[in-house]
Amino acid sequence: MRRALSALLNLVCFKNFLWPGAVNLFIAANLFIAVILLLLSAGDIHAAGLSDKELLGKTLFFDPNLSLNNNQACATCHLADAGWTGNNPAINAHGAAYEGSIAGRFGNRKPPSAAYATPSPVLHFVKEDNEILFIGGNFWNGRATGEKLGNPAADQALGPFLNPVEQALADNACVVYKACTAYPDMFEKIWPDGCSIQWPADTQQICATENGKLQLNSQLRKKVDRVYDNIGLSIAAYEASAEVNPYTSKFDYYLAGLIKLNAEEQQGLTLFKDKGKCAECHVMDKGPNGEPPLFTDFTFDNLGVPRNPENPWYNMPASFNPDGRTWLDQGLGEFLTQRDDYRQLADANYGKQKVPTLRNVDKRPNEPFTKAYMHNGYFKTLKGVVHFYNTRDTKPQCKNPFTTEADALKQDCWPDAQIKTNLNTSELGNLGLTAAEENAIVTFMQTLSDGYEPPPGVKPLKPGRR
Ligand code: HEC
Numbered sequence: 001m002r003r004a005l006s007a008l009l010n011l012v013c014f015k016n017f018l019w020p021g022a023v024n025l026f027i028a029a030n031l032f033i034a035v036i037l038l039l040l041s042a043g044d045i046h047a048a049g050l051s052d053k054e055l056l057g058k059t060l061f062f063d064p065n066l067s068l069n070n071n072q073a074c075a076t077c078h079l080a081d082a083g084w085t086g087n088n089p090a091i092n093a094h095g096a097a098y099e100g101s102i103a104g105r106f107g108n109r110k111p112p113s114a115a116y117a118t119p120s121p122v123l124h125f126v127k128e129d130n131e132i133l134f135i136g137g138n139f140w141n142g143r144a145t146g147e148k149l150g151n152p153a154a155d156q157a158l159g160p161f162l163n164p165v166e167q168a169l170a171d172n173a174c175v176v177y178k179a180c181t182a183y184p185d186m187f188e189k190i191w192p193d194g195c196s197i198q199w200p201a202d203t204q205q206i207c208a209t210e211n212g213k214l215q216l217n218s219q220l221r222k223k224v225d226r227v228y229d230n231i232g233l234s235i236a237a238y239e240a241s242a243e244v245n246p247y248t249s250k251f252d253y254y255l256a257g258l259i260k261l262n263a264e265e266q267q268g269l270t271l272f273k274d275k276g277k278c279a280e281c282h283v284m285d286k287g288p289n290g291e292p293p294l295f296t297d298f299t300f301d302n303l304g305v306p307r308n309p310e311n312p313w314y315n316m317p318a319s320f321n322p323d324g325r326t327w328l329d330q331g332l333g334e335f336l337t338q339r340d341d342y343r344q345l346a347d348a349n350y351g352k353q354k355v356p357t358l359r360n361v362d363k364r365p366n367e368p369f370t371k372a373y374m375h376n377g378y379f380k381t382l383k384g385v386v387h388f389y390n391t392r393d394t395k396p397q398c399k400n401p402f403t404t405e406a407d408a409l410k411q412d413c414w415p416d417a418q419i420k421t422n423l424n425t426s427e428l429g430n431l432g433l434t435a436a437e438e439n440a441i442v443t444f445m446q447t448l449s450d451g452y453e454p455p456p457g458v459k460p461l462k463p464g465r466r
């Protein structure tokens, strides 16, 4: 389209050259048309390269008003500059679980990256060597299965708005009310269901109340449910966009043959694949259609990560956490117990958490910014993570199962695994890596941050799948 326009304008200028001054009106008319055409085309693709649906998703993702106290957006816990995880280095340095819209209410897990999450397939299992292997879904335990909307990220996006320890609205109609009131045109443009709903007069008041639920007739309720699903699908579209998944890390430049890795990064890459065994789960092969590697195979494993002693969930009131400090995060297995079709498979999956992508694992807004790693944020450093994989089974057990990463490193011990069943002992625990080899693996992981600035002479990669 742009090319056609410039050809048109060239033609106009050429005429202008032939008859100076004679066709100014013609030029003005053409420019007018050009502007109109550009405005129309902006309806499909926006300046940032987002489609209308992606732009709506982005708008919802960043809107703090879509929470009970108008103070919490998805982006609060999924900051792009921190690799789409938690935005607060002080929280990351300690409990790693975030406070919700209601003060004092904390979740129990660390926010994983909201980027590179959309390629996860609908949760399912395959049989491999007589073992049942679950694959897919979103969340650490896969419970956003994708069965509702055909897309785990869309199912996922329906959760946080209504989670009492997150955005804390009590009724999906309140999310729809707030979104439709703020962005009616954006909905009308994309979704056939639109957004025009006759809301009860006291809607705003009820939606500002904890546990506030609207009285709607069944027809209206059905419409609200459809619009709510469209909110999930729009957010998932944004999360699948090139803006969120740009594939512009140093490693991507290397894959494209545009740059070389330095010696330590190259050594780390090799170790990541062979001696470190990392790529057995954080897969770095291209996808079946040449998709760039995602550093996860979306399976689940129990690595024996220790308890995070500072997890604020331990201190949540009994109405949320009746187990206090004895609470255990049973991962996938716990979710499977809630499903009639999967319950008999739960035992083999207690303690297993989803393999996270390692893209942007080191991305942070500034050098001193602390990030947290693993489902409970136990680790604060990538060096600690690699050291754990390397020595989990060779160091003595710390006396106190509630020992932080820093103290464990000081005492040269590792605390007991939070969940001891289904522990993976074949791919980690005693890797025999030297300190220099551990460092090289860390250095390699640092090449996975998007937004790499290539050296002069190398053309920047266009964001998105290639
Ligand atoms: C209070 C912090 C918080 C807020 C707000 C929040 N999240 Fe999350 N997010 C988390 C945590 C914690 C998890 C992991 C929870 C679990 O696995 O049980 C998570 C998981 C996810 C995942 C799963 C990624 C994967 O690979 O499985 C996606 C995607 C995501 N969030 C997107 C969103 C969206 C979209 C919103 C807004 C509608 C949102 N989050 C709001 C903390 C938050």
Ligand code: HEC
Pocket (backbone or CB within 6 Å): 112, 113, 272, 276, 277, 278, 279, 280, 281, 282, 300, 301, 302, 303, 304, 305, 353, 354, 355, 356, 357, 358, 361, 372, 373, 374, 375, 376, 382, 385, 386, 389, 424, 427, 428, 441
């Ligand atoms: C057996 C499969 C497996 C292997 C092998 C493996 N990982 Fe992991 N990795 C996981 C799982 C599962 C998690 C999440 C575990 C949890 O939270 O309890 C994880 C988490 C991580 C995290 C934290 C990411 C985040 O966002 O919190 C890092 C970093 C990591 N792995 C790096 C590595 C490196 C480096 C290696 C090789 C030395 C490696 N992994 C080997 C499965 C594996």
